[in-house]
Amino acid sequence: MAAEWQERAKCRGQDxxxxxxxNLPSASRRAMAALMQCDGCAVWRECGFAALEMTDFNGMVVAGVAFPEGTNKxxxxxxxxxxxxGLPATEPRAEMPNHCADCERPLVAYRATKLPxxxxxxxxxxxxxxCYSAKRRGVAA
Ligand code: SF4
Ligand SMILES: [Zn+2]
Structure with a gap:
């Protein structure tokens, strides 16, 4: 189902x-061409945040940024x-939750010296x- 913002996308209904x-030009003109492609789109921020959540737009320009095929690219x-x-360039490390999602026991870091x-x-x-190893073995904890 399309999100509401997608109705207002500049690329909606376009080829x-x-x-x-x-289809972008190569090398030095590439980044600018990608930017121009989405220039004036009212929902580029929504599009950009959605893109960070997805993986299936490889080979497309999204929110003014070219996403060519290839892991490093x-x-x-x-x-x-x-x-x-406006986010930090580096992806945040997944943080440790306070409780285990299965048994709900409070958590300490794997390498913590004390286990209260x-x-x-x-x-x-x-x-x-x-719980993780129970899940891997395919049995209930
Ligand atoms: S930012 Fe670009 S790709 Fe995203 S919705 Fe707008 S025109 Fe489409
Ligand atoms: Zn657990």
Whole structure:
């Protein structure tokens, strides 16, 4: 389902080929051409924030930034877009939640020297070590 802002997109109803990175000029004129492609779009910020959440726009110009195919190029394009949106260029590290998403025990860092009573060590993906390995084994914790 299209988001409300997409109705106001400059590219709406246009030939998507015009936003394909393959059709951009090469090298030095590329970044400017990408910028011009989305110039004047009223919803470029919404588009940009949505793009940071997605992965399937490779090969397209999004929010004035070219996202050509290729992992390193995408990584660079994400940085450019983040800066354009006023975010720090580097992606934030996923933070440890306060509680395990499964057993809800309070968490301490995996390498913490002390494990207080009723706490659990954090593994990642929102889960404590026990719940994570239980999930991997495919059994309920
Ligand atoms: S910023 Fe560009 S890609 Fe995004 S909605 Fe506007 S015209 Fe389309
Ligand atoms: Zn747990």
């Amino acid at each position: 998507p080929e015009r936003w394909a990175t393959a 995408i990584r660079h394009a994400r940085k450019v877009l983040r800066v354009r949106l 009573k009723a706490h659990a060590r954090y593994h990642g993906h929102g889960l404590c070590v026990g």
